[in-house]
Amino acid sequence: xxxxxxxxxxxxGELPKAASPALLSVRELAFAYDERxxxxxxxxxxxxxxxxxxxxxxxxxxSTLLDLVDGVLRPSAGEVCVNxxxxxxxxxxxxAREVALVPQHFTLxxxxxVREVVEMGAYxxxxxxxxxxDAELTLARLGVAALVERRFTELSGGEKQLVVLAQALMQxxxxxxxDEPASALDVSHQLRLFDLLQQLNRDxxxxxxxxxxxxxxIHYFDKLLVLSDGEVAAFGxxxxxxxxxIVEAVYGVRAYLHxxxxxxxxxxxxxxxxxxxxxxxxxxxxxxxxxxxxxxxDAGYDVSAGVLNALDTDEETGSELGLSMAVExxxxxxxxxxxxxxxxLMRAADVVMVTAVPVxxxxxxxxxxALEAAAxxxxxxxxxxVLDNDFTGVTAELEPAGARxxxxxxxxxxxxRERARRAxxxxx
Amino acid sequence: MxxxxxxxxxxxxxxxxxxxxxxxLASLALGPVSLSPLKLAHYLMAGPGGSAPxxxxxxxxxxxxxxxxFLVGAxxxxxxxxxxxxxxxxxxxPYVTGVSSGAALGATFGIVLHLAALPWMTILALIGGFxxxxxxxxxxxxxxxxxxxxxxxxxxxxxxxxTAVIAVLMIRxxxxxxxxxxWLLGSFSGRSWPEVKVALFALPFMIVPxxxxxxxxILLQGEKRALELGVDVExxxxxxxxTAAVLTAVAVSVSGIIGxxxxxxxxxxxxxxxxxxxxxxPIALLGGAALMGIAxxxxxxxxxxxxxxxxxxxxxxxxxxxxxLLRRGRA
Numbered sequence: 012x013x014x015x016x017x018x019x020x021x022x023x024g025e026l027p028k029a030a031s032p033a034l035l036s037v038r039e040l041a042f043a044y045d046e047r048x049x050x051x052x053x054x055x056x057x058x059x060x061x062x063x064x065x066x067x068x069x070x071x072x073x074s075t076l077l078d079l080v081d082g083v084l085r086p087s088a089g090e091v092c093v094n095x096x097x098x099x100x101x102x103x104x105x106x107a108r109e110v111a112l113v114p115q116h117f118t119l120x121x122x123x124x125v126r127e128v129v130e131m132g133a134y135x136x137x138x139x140x141x142x143x144x145d146a147e148l149t150l151a152r153l154g155v156a157a158l159v160e161r162r163f164t165e166l167s168g169g170e171k172q173l174v175v176l177a178q179a180l181m182q183x184x185x186x187x188x189x190d191e192p193a194s195a196l197d198v199s200h201q202l203r204l205f206d207l208l209q210q211l212n213r214d215x216x217x218x219x220x221x222x223x224x225x226x227x228x229i230h231y232f233d234k235l236l237v238l239s240d241g242e243v244a245a246f247g248x249x250x251x252x253x254x255x256x257i258v259e260a261v262y263g264v265r266a267y268l269h270x271x272x273x274x275x276x277x278x279x280x281x282x283x284x285x286x287x288x289x290x291x292x293x294x295x296x297x298x299x300x301x302x303x304x305x306x307x308x309d310a311g312y313d314v315s316a317g318v319l320n321a322l323d324t325d326e327e328t329g330s331e332l333g334l335s336m337a338v339e340x341x342x343x344x345x346x347x348x349x350x351x352x353x354x355x356l357m358r359a360a361d362v363v364m365v366t367a368v369p370v371x372x373x374x375x376x377x378x379x380x381a382l383e384a385a386a387x388x389x390x391x392x393x394x395x396x397v398l399d400n401d402f403t404g405v406t407a408e409l410e411p412a413g414a415r416x417x418x419x420x421x422x423x424x425x426x427x428r429e430r431a432r433r434a435x436x437x438x439x
Numbered sequence: 440m441x442x443x444x445x446x447x448x449x450x451x452x453x454x455x456x457x458x459x460x461x462x463x464l465a466s467l468a469l470g471p472v473s474l475s476p477l478k479l480a481h482y483l484m485a486g487p488g489g490s491a492p493x494x495x496x497x498x499x500x501x502x503x504x505x506x507x508x509f510l511v512g513a514x515x516x517x518x519x520x521x522x523x524x525x526x527x528x529x530x531x532x533p534y535v536t537g538v539s540s541g542a543a544l545g546a547t548f549g550i551v552l553h554l555a556a557l558p559w560m561t562i563l564a565l566i567g568g569f570x571x572x573x574x575x576x577x578x579x580x581x582x583x584x585x586x587x588x589x590x591x592x593x594x595x596x597x598x599x600x601x602t603a604v605i606a607v608l609m610i611r612x613x614x615x616x617x618x619x620x621x622w623l624l625g626s627f628s629g630r631s632w633p634e635v636k637v638a639l640f641a642l643p644f645m646i647v648p649x650x651x652x653x654x655x656x657i658l659l660q661g662e663k664r665a666l667e668l669g670v671d672v673e674x675x676x677x678x679x680x681x682t683a684a685v686l687t688a689v690a691v692s693v694s695g696i697i698g699x700x701x702x703x704x705x706x707x708x709x710x711x712x713x714x715x716x717x718x719x720x721p722i723a724l725l726g727g728a729a730l731m732g733i734a735x736x737x738x739x740x741x742x743x744x745x746x747x748x749x750x751x752x753x754x755x756x757x758x759x760x761x762x763x764l765l766r767r768g769r770a
Contacts, residue, residue: 083666107669114664121659121714131657135669182668 032095034059034186034217035080039089042075049075050241053089057219059185062212064228065221066253067238068262073221074115076238077188080219082106093186107135111184115191115221117175119163125150125174128163132181149177153207169200176204180211187211189220193227205231226276229253237261250275265308267331280309288312288431292360292384294377298324299366303420308332310427315360317353318345318377344373353377357384362430364423365414367396370403378405385412392423451711455722455729462729466505466736471743472496503631505732508749510638511627511694512704512731513724514686517645519701520708520723521683524655524716525676526591532702533687536680537594540601541571542691543623547605550618561637561692568688571597572681585676587662624748625695627735634693641689645724647682651675652716659714697750700727700734703757710764730757 035057042050050072057063065073078084079091082098091098093109101109111132119128129146150156153173158166166174172192179187189208193201205227212218222228228235229249237245237252239261245252258266258277265280291307293300293316300316301324307314317337319326329336337353339345345353353376357363363384370378382405385391391414398406398416410416417423468474474482474493482489487498518533526535533539545567549560575597579590605623609616648655654675657665665672690697704727705719712718734752741747 081667083663103666103671104669107667112667114667117660117664119660121709123656123659123714127656127715131653131660131668134653134657178668 033057033092034061034094035219036092036095037080037089038092040076040079040086040091041088042072042079042084043087048241050079053241053243055236055243055246057186057217059217060212060215061234062209062218062232063220063234063236064232064249065219065236065238066223066225066228067244071238071261072241073238074190077112077190077219077221080186081110081112081188083112104135104137107182107184109184110186110188111179111182113172113176113179113187113189113192115194117171121164123163125158125161125163125166128174129159129177129181132178135182146177146181149180150174152180152211153177154203168195169197172196172200172204176207186217186219189218191221191223193222193224201227225253225258229275229277253277267333269331280305289361289434290315290359291427292316292357292363293325293366294363294368294381295325295366296320296323296368296374296377299368300325301328303364303366303423304328304332304334306420306424307427308334310424312427315356317356318349318374345376350376350380353380354383357381357389358387360384360389362427363389363391365391365393365397365409366420367394367400369400370397370406372403375403375405378403378409381414382408382412385409385414390415392417392426394418394420394423451708451713452718452722454711455708455725459725459729462732463505463509466508466732467497467501469736469740470496470501471740474501499631503635504627504735506635507630507638507693508627508731508735509728510635510641511690511697512700512734513645513728514638514641514690515697515701515731516704516708516723516727517648517720518683518686518690519727520705520716520720521648521655521679522701523705524659524714525679525683526587527659527661528591529706530702531591532698533683533690534598534696534698534701535591535594536684536687537571537575537597537601538568538684538687539691539696540598540605542568542688543696544571544601544605544608546622546692546695547608547619550615550622551608551612553615558633558637561634564692565688568684568691571601572684572688576680584673585680587676590680621748622695625697625750626738626746626748627694628739628746630693638689638693641686644682644685644689648679648716648720651679652720655679655716656714695750697731697753699750699753699757700731703761704730707761707764 033056037053037055040050040053041048053076065076067073075084079086080098082091082101085099093101098106126146129149147156147159150159153176155170155173158170158174163171163174172195176192193204196204208218208220209231232249234247235245235249235252236243237257244261245257255266255268258264267278269276269278288311290313293303293314295303295316296319304314304316304325305328314332315335316325316329318339319329319336320339320341320343322341326336326338335356337349337356339349357380363381365378365381368374381391391409391412393409393414393416395416395418415426417426464476467479468476472493474497478493479497482494482497485494489495489498515533519531522533522535523529523531542564545563545565546560548567549563554560554563575590575593576585578593579586609619612619654665654670657668657670658672658675662672705723708719708723708726712722730753734756735749737756738747738749738752
């Protein structure tokens with residue numbers, strides 16, 4: 012938690028005083044519903060033209076923050092300034108000219124046309140409503156001009172979302188706030204919506220958008236504001252603020268950072284480190300262990316592996332998952348040092364598993380290590396396929412040494428679950 | 440489909456105007472003594488001084504009564520539009536705010552205290568109506584905002600309370616009880632120019648919602664969305680609620696409690712011309728007036744010389760019409 016505080020101050024406190032005032036400036040903002048505090052000590056600035064996402068767990072105060080920025084709610088302490096003027100000094104109509112909001116839920120059960128709904132957005136513009144372009148043009152900008160004569164109640168969820176966005180654009184505000192605009196959309200509509208928002212941003216709109224999908228957040232936004240329990244946990248470029256340790260602290264899940272095809276993305280597993288069910292050591296390689304690694308980590312086991320060559324698929328998966336591994340140089344046979352490390356890891360393990368890895372002279376020592384573990388009394392469970400891809404004959408010694416053989420990975424995992432169940436019965 | 444909806448909107452406007460004119464003509468012409476349209480025109484041009492029986496009937500009885508029915512019908516249905524759309528509740532009518540019960544209590548006091556003549560009845564009814572509104576308003580006020588749901592609940596609750604007080608008064612009233620019951624049922628019987636003058640007071644308030652047509656449209660999306668779009672929601676609510684209360688109190692003070700018009704006319708008109716208030720408010724005004732005019736015509740002609748309470752007739756006319764339109768709207 013101390014780390015988060017430092018990040019907060021680093022992200023907000025040391026901002027150089029910009030020559031032009033920030034479009035949005037939030038200072039020491041606090042808000043409470045009745046006596047229940049929702050937001051505390053929120054401070055950040057938004058410059059005109061920025062494209063910023065807000066992420067954070069449910070109940071972290073994201074929507075409340077947007078309502079405060081839009082002036083719909085009044086701060087309990089601190090202030091929100093738009094163009095240098097506190098929101099409480101704005102009349103509603105003037106506020107709507109500066110800040111537009113696309114709400115998460117939108118209900119309209121009356122039989123109005125899409126045109127009528129979109130034109131409501133121009134209300135704050137009063138007499139000069141039409142100078143900002145009419146409903147058709149705004150809908151055309153979003154690629155849905157054809158909707159203009161339809162009845163709003165007949166539209167699909169995705170179409171309604173775009174119509175409400177068009178309504179907000181009719182305000183011609185500088186700052187657009189969106190509250191989980193993608194939550195009701197399928198993946199193609201999601202991407203289309205964020206592409207649209209990016210386009211609007213390039214045309215000069217400043218965007219502040221709540222979203223739940225951290226990978227969309229990383230991919231699309233210039234900056235992210237991470238809210239946790241009513242406070243700013245981090246604020247900055249996505250790759251700085253969505254580091255696995257921050258995600259874990261904020262969301263309470265394990266997070267893993269992957270780089271694939273030039274993109275960074277996160278994957279998650281539900282448990283936090285430290286809930287020890289036991290330790291499993293994997294003898295694998297060439298991608299035969301990647302699936303098991305993930306399954307075991309998600310199930311809550313401490314997992315080690317070895318010996319693996321650097322750059323091997325299993326080695327890369329293992330390092331993304333943060334496993335302890337005995338590693339050898341690429342394309343080299345297992346050397347003494349790696350072998351010793353491997354034996355050490357196996358001694359710490361409750362179970363040693365052998366996948367259907369092809370066995371040759373390069374990795375024969377790994378099987379020898381497993382045999383040693385079996386001799387020392389550690390259960391050794393092997394997938395039968397390992398016998399078929401053996402070019403050395405060493406695996407024939409597994410069964411006589413006391414190793415259990417399983418038809419496939421599913422069998423190994425089932426046996427592991429059974430073992431955990433029995434352990435929990437004997438140790439309530 | 441869409442152009443169809445627009446045409447039916449324009450058709451609805453034309454239809455409402457034609458129906459309104461026809462109802463006005465029929466209400467003036469028909470009665471225990473029927474007057475032909477030609478005679479109507481003649482009496483109207485000649486002015487109120489004529490000594491012919493027809494002229495006296497037209498100027499002293501028929502015209503004020505018809506005008507009163509039209510004004511009360513218009514006031515109630517405009518109030519109904521305002522309240523249904525503010526509460527976003529289709530079951531709302533002008534009587535839920537408690538204003539009508541308060542007005543009824545005021546009028547009941549007038550009858551019991553033998554002040555049952557104008558202007559006392561009207562003054563007492565208006566005082567009763569506004570006093571109730573004040574109580575409901577204070578109950579619903581939190582931190583400078585009116586909580587619309589508390590207002591609804593407080594209004595319904597105070598209506599029950601006031602009705603209980605009226606019941607006690609009726610039991611104590613003795614021979615005045617008939618007068619109270621008849622007043623509560625609602626009627627235009629025996630009403631003349633003094634009541635019309637009171638009802639005319641409602642006319643400017645019927646125009647008020649037209650100045651808030653855009654705000655009312657936006658409020659169909661809920662108060663929060665209206666705030667986001669820049670509507671001064673509290674101001675709009677204050678003005679519109681007071682407007683609805685004045686319309687209701689004035690209507691009740693001259694005619695008693697006439698049900699159904701304020702509930703059903705807004706729905707019927709919404710089905711015909713859509714929910715947009717620039718059309719809805721004026722057409723509901725005309726439609727409410729026409730329906731009330733026809734109801735009063737039936738109430739004084741069907742069992743002539745006896746009269747059926749007009750509130751009974753509005754229900755008999757309105758209910759089947761409403762069910763028909765609902766079914767047509769769904770189809």
